[in-house]
Amino acid sequence: MNANFATTDLTITRIDRLDDPALMAGLEALLEDAVASGASVGYHAPLSPALNRDFWTGVSRQLEGGAHRLLVARAPDGTVLGSVQLALCTRPNGAHRAEVQKLLVLTRHRGRGIARRLMTDVEEFARGLGRSLLVLDTLKGNVGEPFYERTGWMRAGEIPGYTVEADGSRHATVLFYKNI
Numbered sequence: 001m002n003a004n005f006a007t008t009d010l011t012i013t014r015i016d017r018l019d020d021p022a023l024m025a026g027l028e029a030l031l032e033d034a035v036a037s038g039a040s041v042g043y044h045a046p047l048s049p050a051l052n053r054d055f056w057t058g059v060s061r062q063l064e065g066g067a068h069r070l071l072v073a074r075a076p077d078g079t080v081l082g083s084v085q086l087a088l089c090t091r092p093n094g095a096h097r098a099e100v101q102k103l104l105v106l107t108r109h110r111g112r113g114i115a116r117r118l119m120t121d122v123e124e125f126a127r128g129l130g131r132s133l134l135v136l137d138t139l140k141g142n143v144g145e146p147f148y149e150r151t152g153w154m155r156a157g158e159i160p161g162y163t164v165e166a167d168g169s170r171h172a173t174v175l176f177y178k179n180i
Contacts, residue, residue: 007112007113007114007117009075009076010073010074010075010076010081010114010117011073011074011076012071012072012073012074012117012118012121013071013072013074014069014070014071014125015063015070015071015072016063017060017063017064018056018057018059018060018063018070019060022078023072023080024056026072026074026079026080027056027072027080027083028049028052028053028056029080029106030080030081030082030083030104030106031043031047031052031055031056031104032047032052033104033106033107034104034107035047036107037107039104039142040138040139040142040163040171040173041102041104042055043055044165044166045166059085062087067087067088067089067090068085068086068087068088069085069086069088069122069125070083070084070085070086071083071084071085071086071118071121071122071125073105073114073117073118080106081105081106081109081114082103082104082105082106082109082114082115082118083102083103083104083118084100084101084102084103084104084118084119084121084122085100085101085102086098086099086100086101086122086125086126087099087101088129088131095130096130096131096132096133097131097132097133097134097135098126098129098131098133098134098135099134099135099136100119100122100134100135100136101136103115103118103119103136103144105118115147116151119151123178123180126180127180131180132179132180133177133178133179133180134177134178134180135156135175135176135177136148136153136175136176136177137159137162137173137174137175137176138173138174138176139163139171139172139173139174140158140171140172140173140174141171145174148176152178153176153177153178154176154177154178155174155175155176156175156176156177157174157175158172158173158174158175159172159173159175160172
């Protein structure tokens, strides 16, 4: 893959089905890279191929259910560089909100504006669905925390001991929200 492309050359598309083997391979490589780099996405390194496949199979089922959305960022050559998910609240009192989940960017492409583009697009997409409040959480002290603050997300608080790491230690998660 040619790494000399501009962020404006990215394509970010909504994915409704995960039935393309090349796309699945790219998404599996993305999740494996995220877990290996220490991202707090629910798994510990090393990520087994079976758990990786199960994760994306679960996302596929959620997409089919209609209350879940997936946006994928690709390089001009089609390589999957990142993704973000949006879980729509389906209860009548929550039809105005959604949760942003699993913002992932390949390690070697971080710092190039891909995460920012994914977040801008997921926010616009949510707004188009009539959502006006978004929420998310991220590991306290992780790179996500200052990123979300820089991009206009408001810190709502933190929950101590929310995640258990591979070594058995517990870490807090920080809750964020954004009115869009």
